[in-house]
Amino acid sequence: MLKKIAIVCLLACSQFVFAQKKPAPGPAYKNAKLTINQRIADLLHRMTLEEKAGQLNQLNGGVFTGPAVNDANQQAKVQMVRESKVGSFLNVTGVKETRNIQKVAVEETRLGIPILFAFDVIHGYKTIFPIPLAEACSWDLPQIEKNASVAAREAAAAGLHWTFAPMCDISNDPRWGRVMEGAGEDTWYGEKVAAARVKGLQGDLDDANHVLACVKHYAAYGLSEAGREYGNVDVSRSALWNKYLPPYKAAVDAGAATVMNSFNLVDGVPATANKYLVDDVLKKKWNFKGLVVSDWGSFGEIVTHGYAEDGKDATRKALEAGSMMDMESKLIIQYLPQLVKEGKLTMKQVDEAVSRVLYYKFKLGLFEDPYRFSDEARESASLFTTANRTEALKAARSSMVLLKNDANALPLKKQLGKIALIGHYAKSKEDMFDFWIANGKADEAVSVLEGLQSKFGASKITFAEGYNADATTNEKLISDAVSAASGADAIVVVIGLSGKLSGEERSLANLNIAEGQVQVLKALQKTGKPVIALINSGRPLVLTQVKDLTNAILQCWILGTETGNAVADVLAGDYNPSGKTVMSFPYAVGQIPVYYNHINTGRPTPEKRDGPFTSRYRDIPNAPLYPFGFGLSYTTFEYANLNCGKTVTKQTQLPVSITVKNTGAYDGEEVVQLYIRDMTASIVRPVKELKGFRKIFLKAGETKTVDFVLTPKDLSFFDGEGNVKLETGKFKVFVGGDSKNTVEASFELK
Numbered sequence: 080m081l082k083k084i085a086i087v088c089l090l091a092c093s094q095f096v097f098a099q100k101k102p103a104p105g106p107a108y109k110n111a112k113l114t115i116n117q118r119i120a121d122l123l124h125r126m127t128l129e130e131k132a133g134q135l136n137q138l139n140g141g142v143f144t145g146p147a148v149n150d151a152n153q154q155a156k157v158q159m160v161r162e163s164k165v166g167s168f169l170n171v172t173g174v175k176e177t178r179n180i181q182k183v184a185v186e187e188t189r190l191g192i193p194i195l196f197a198f199d200v201i202h203g204y205k206t207i208f209p210i211p212l213a214e215a216c217s218w219d220l221p222q223i224e225k226n227a228s229v230a231a232r233e234a235a236a237a238g239l240h241w242t243f244a245p246m247c248d249i250s251n252d253p254r255w256g257r258v259m260e261g262a263g264e265d266t267w268y269g270e271k272v273a274a275a276r277v278k279g280l281q282g283d284l285d286d287a288n289h290v291l292a293c294v295k296h297y298a299a300y301g302l303s304e305a306g307r308e309y310g311n312v313d314v315s316r317s318a319l320w321n322k323y324l325p326p327y328k329a330a331v332d333a334g335a336a337t338v339m340n341s342f343n344l345v346d347g348v349p350a351t352a353n354k355y356l357v358d359d360v361l362k363k364k365w366n367f368k369g370l371v372v373s374d375w376g377s378f379g380e381i382v383t384h385g386y387a388e389d390g391k392d393a394t395r396k397a398l399e400a401g402s403m404m405d406m407e408s409k410l411i412i413q414y415l416p417q418l419v420k421e422g423k424l425t426m427k428q429v430d431e432a433v434s435r436v437l438y439y440k441f442k443l444g445l446f447e448d449p450y451r452f453s454d455e456a457r458e459s460a461s462l463f464t465t466a467n468r469t470e471a472l473k474a475a476r477s478s479m480v481l482l483k484n485d486a487n488a489l490p491l492k493k494q495l496g497k498i499a500l501i502g503h504y505a506k507s508k509e510d511m512f513d514f515w516i517a518n519g520k521a522d523e524a525v526s527v528l529e530g531l532q533s534k535f536g537a538s539k540i541t542f543a544e545g546y547n548a549d550a551t552t553n554e555k556l557i558s559d560a561v562s563a564a565s566g567a568d569a570i571v572v573v574i575g576l577s578g579k580l581s582g583e584e585r586s587l588a589n590l591n592i593a594e595g596q597v598q599v600l601k602a603l604q605k606t607g608k609p610v611i612a613l614i615n616s617g618r619p620l621v622l623t624q625v626k627d628l629t630n631a632i633l634q635c636w637i638l639g640t641e642t643g644n645a646v647a648d649v650l651a652g653d654y655n656p657s658g659k660t661v662m663s664f665p666y667a668v669g670q671i672p673v674y675y676n677h678i679n680t681g682r683p684t685p686e687k688r689d690g691p692f693t694s695r696y697r698d699i700p701n702a703p704l705y706p707f708g709f710g711l712s713y714t715t716f717e718y719a720n721l722n723c724g725k726t727v728t729k730q731t732q733l734p735v736s737i738t739v740k741n742t743g744a745y746d747g748e749e750v751v752q753l754y755i756r757d758m759t760a761s762i763v764r765p766v767k768e769l770k771g772f773r774k775i776f777l778k779a780g781e782t783k784t785v786d787f788v789l790t791p792k793d794l795s796f797f798d799g800e801g802n803v804k805l806e807t808g809k810f811k812v813f814v815g816g817d818s819k820n821t822v823e824a825s826f827e828l829k
C-alpha cells in the first residue's frame with residue numbers, strides 16, 4: 080500500500096517537475112506556428128459578444144476629422160480600451176501616444192488583443208508630398224508608388240498601422256474640395272493610380288514599414304451633388320459600373336486591405352447600409368476578403384438619411400449589408416450584443432466581421448509584438464529625412480502643369496536681373512498646405528519666396544504681398560506690388576486659393592480668382608513686363624481672366640514640403656515641366672461638370688458654336704479652358720504617322736504606334752496619350768476614353784516611335800449589372816499630347 084502511494088506520489092511529483100520544465104502551451108491564438116485562420120478561430124471561441132462588439136468599434140482619439148458626437152474624454156476612452164470596448168483608434172499618432180494605449184490593450188485586458196491605429200496619411204505623414212490630384216498630373220506611376228511608400232514608412236515608424244487612402248472617387252466637379260484627394264476625372268487612369276498608391280502604401284505588409292491601405296469612399300462619392308461635401312448622389316447603374324466603380328475595384332485587386340463606405344446614397348440606399356454595393360459587389364463579385372470600415376459617423380447617418388428608425392436599426396442594416404467597423408458612431412458598441420441576443424443578427428455575421436479585424440492584427444504581427452511599430456529611435460530616424468525630402472521634391476517638380484507660356488516667358492533666363500515676387504501665398508506657409516497636413520508642419524516647408532531666394536540669390540528677389548490673407552487688396556498693397564515690379568525684369572505672382580480651402584468640407588460655389596488678386600494682376604500687367612502667374616490651389620480654378628492678364632501660367636496645385644525648391648527649379652529651367660492636368664479647367668463655373676469623356680448628345684455643337692438648335696451655351700464655349708491631359712513643356716512635340724491595324728478580333732490585340740518628335744530647343748518629357756471611341760454600342764460610349772499613355776523623354780530634335788496595344792479588355796465595357804460586354808463594330812483611335820489635340824484613325828472589331 081505504502082509502495083503504491085509512494086509510486087503515485089512519485090508520478091505526481093515527476094509530472095509537477097515536468098510541468099515546471101515545460102509549461103502548458105498558451106492559448107492557440109498566441110501560437111505563431113498556427114495559421115492566421117486557426118488563431119482567429121481559437122480567439123473567436125474565447126471572446127464574449129461584448130468583446131466582439133469592441134473589436135468593431137473605432138474611436139477618434141486625437142484631432143477631430145469629423146463632428147464630435149457624445150465624445151468622452153481621453154481617460155474615459157482609455158478606460159474603454161481596458162474594458163475591451165475599442166478595436167481601433169483613429170487620429171492617435173506618434174510612438175509614445177500609440178504605445179501608451181497599446182499597453183493598456185495588451186496588458187490590462189483579458190485577451191490582450193492589440194489595437195489598430197489609423198490616421199489620414201493622405202499625401203505624407205511628416206514629409207508632405209504634393210496633394211494626390213497634383214501627383215497624378217505627373218503621370219509617373221513609379222513615382223506615385225514611391226510617394227505612397229515614403230508616406231507609409233514614416234507613418235509606420237510613428238506607430239501607425241493603417242491609413243485612410245487612397246481616395247478612388249472619380250469626380251468632374253472642382254467645386255468639391257475633395258478633388259484634391261483623388262486622381263482626377265478619368266476612370267482608366269484612376270485605376271492605374273489607385274493600384275500604384277495601394278502598392279506603395281501596403282507593400283506586402285510583412286516588414287513593419289508599410290500600413291494598411293483603405294479604398295474610399297465606396298462608392299461614387301465623387302458625384303456629390305453640386306460639389307457639396309456629404310451631399311447626395313444619383314447615379315445610373317451603367318455609369319456606376321463603367322465610370323465610378325473601376326478604380327475601387329483596381330485598388331481591391333491591387334490587394335487593398337480595407338475599404339471605407341461613403342456618406343452618400345446609391346440607388347436611394349445609404350452606402351454604409353447598401354447590400355448591393357458591399358455584399359453583392361464588393362464581397363461576392365470582387366471577392367474582397369478585407370475589412371469594411373464606415374466613414375466617420377456614417378452608421379448614425381443611416382438614421383438621418385431616413386433609412387433606419389434609430390441607431391439600433393441602423394446598426395443592423397449596416398452589418399446586414401456587409402459593413403463591419405463603426406467609425407465614431409458608437410452604435411455597434413451600444414447595440415450589437417442586443418441585436419444578436421434578439422436574433423436580429425447572427426453570431427456568424429458578427430464573427431465574419433470580427434475575424435476580418437483580427438486578421439490584420441495577426442497579419443501585422445501585433446500578437447507577436449504589439450510594439451512592432453513603436454520604436455522611438457526608428458521614429459526619430461525615419462521622419463523628414465533628406466532622402467524623403469528628395470522624393471517629395473521630385474514629386475513636386477513633376478506635379479506642376481504649365482498652362483500658358485507665351486513668347487517663352489518661362490523659363491526665366493538665368494542671367495536675368497531682378498525678379499519681383501508678388502503674393503501673400505508666396506510667403507505664407509500655412510497656405511501652401513491643405514486640410515490633410517497629417518503631422519507635417521507648415522513652418523518646416525520651403526516657401527516660394529525662400530525657394531526663389533536660394534535659387535536666384537536673395538538680392539535678386541523683391542517681394543511684395545499684393546493682397547491680404549483673405550485675398551482682398553487695397554491701394555497700398557497694389558502700389559507696393561507695382562513698385563516692386565518697376566525695378567524687375569520679370570514678375571512672378573502667386574495667386575489662387577488659401578490651402579485651407581482644400582480638402583474635406585471645403586466645397587466652393589465660386590471658383591473665380593478673387594477680385595483682389597485680379598486687381599493686382601491688372602496693375603502688374605500695366606507695367607508691360609512679363610507676368611508669370613503661379614496658381615496655388617487644390618482644384619482647377621476658373622483661369623479665364625488670368626489667361627488674358629498674364630504671359631505664363633504655372634498650375635502649382637499644393638506641393639507640400641518642397642514647394643519653393645520645386646517651383647524655383649521650374650522657373651529657372653532646371654526642370655522642364657512635364658505635368659498634364661488630370662482634371663479639365665472650366666471656362667466658367669456654370670459649365671461644371673465639364674469633362675472630356677462625355678457622351679455625345681444628339682445635337683453636338685460645332686467647334687465654332689454657330690450651329691442653331693445645338694447643345695450649346697449662348698454666352699460661353701462648351702469646351703473647358705484647358706482640357707484633360709493638357710500641359711505644356713519648354714519644348715514642343717510633333718505627332719505623326721499614327722499606325723494601327725484595320726481590324727481586330729475578340730481574341731486578338733491591336734498594335735498602335737505613333738512617332739513623336741521633340742521640335743523645340745529643350746530636352747523634355749511628353750505624356751503620349753491614347754484614346755478610343757466605340758462608335759456604336761448597346762450602351763452609348765463616351766466621345767473619347769483614355770486607354771493608354773507613355774511618358775517619354777526626348778532630347779531636343781530627337782524622334783521616337785511609341786508603341787501601344789489595345790486589348791479586348793480596353794475595347795469592352797460593362798452593362799448595368801457589371802457584366803463585361805465586348806461588341807463587334809467600328810472604333811476610332813486617337814493619339815496626342817492631350818485629350819483634344821489628337822491624330823486619329825479607325826478600325827473594326829470583328
Ligand code: NOJ
Binds near residue numbers: 295296374375583
Ligand atoms: C471623413 C472623411 O470623409 C474620410 O475620408 C476620412 O478618412 C475620415 N473622415 C477620417 O478622418
